[in-house]
Amino acid sequence: MRQIMDDPKALALFQEILRKTIAKKLPWQPTAEDDKFVAPMLGKYMLTLLPYTSRDSWGAPEGPPTITLTDANNNNLAEIHSGIEGVSAQDLRTVLVFARRIAFNADEKIDELLQELQREDEQRR
């Protein structure tokens, strides 16, 4: 059975991260690792978004995304995962999707593609 932990501070942090990420106001950036994104904050903290919770004994990723908050010494200040009361796997996946959009400027690219597809439709009419 999955253990659910009550961590109001981590939940409050997650809700802000979710809100700001959807609003495209968190500066998520890509890294050399697939789907791992980082966002430096206040010149002293780092948010790291991983696309999985843990790795199995074969090294394969498993579980929904996780977010960690670390300081400049890499001390883990908070860990946000689906085992925290109020943090759902679906919301964590939403953060990952929107973080990817921010990191790769995907909105601009999608808009460009949409315009082109709509233009083609108009030309056919």
Add this chain to the structure above:
Amino acid sequence: MFAKGASKAAKEARKAVLSNSLAEEINSAQKLAAEVANLIDLGEYDLARLRSNDLHDRALTIIHRFAADTSISTASKNNFLNAKSQLEALRAIASRLIGAAAPPTPRQISQMQASCTKIRDIFVEEHASAMRRNDEADNG
């Protein structure tokens, strides 16, 4: 009165030395970043990992040494933190590739190259900012 003036002059001299040393630290980090990028391009992942370690240490030194310096903007401090995190991810990938039987995928190569470009850009940009701050301080 003379003592006060001397103290102020000493403080300003110390600040100038620190500013110069920050620009020098970033300059040497910038050169290391170029070396790491070249090693990744050449597929020399073991050497790239070693040089990434050196560059990570430099980034960490800059972060800690100038953490309390209010003349350095939060954006610059965020940039150094970003470089540090980018290097940690790059090291992890390079370590995995050293032990792997298969060569890296084109996607892995392009992600590593993009990360190297980001790291280089950060140090180039921050070196220019540090030099500009020095110039402004020299010109009063």
